[in-house]
Amino acid sequence: MKTEVSKSVFKAQALEIMRAVEQSGNEVVITSHGKPTLVIKPYQEDAPKDPKELLKDSVISFENPTDSVSDDWEVLQ
Structure with missing residues (x-):
């Protein structure tokens, strides 16, 4: 069961609300x-x-795996 409280109520009763969440799991x-x-x-x-x-x-497509990733790369020899 979800309970809703406003920020102002939470600010005033934060510790009590957190303890209730710990105990109830809600x-x-x-x-x-x-x-x-x-x-x-x-x-x-x-x-x-x-x-x-x-x-x-996680890989959607794998085309031309040997192509360069970027044109900005230099080949060091």
Whole structure:
């Protein structure tokens, strides 16, 4: 369940709100002039990911792999 509080209420009751989030695990949305701006939620440590898994499907196309990346490069001999 998400709860919404204004910035001014959060400022006055920040410690109480943070303790409630820790205990309940529920998110609190901080609003500014009625529009959501921030979310306070419990921290969850992510499991480390395999670098190959992070890059999987990240290449959209692979055309001419031997072409120069830029015309500005010099070939050193």
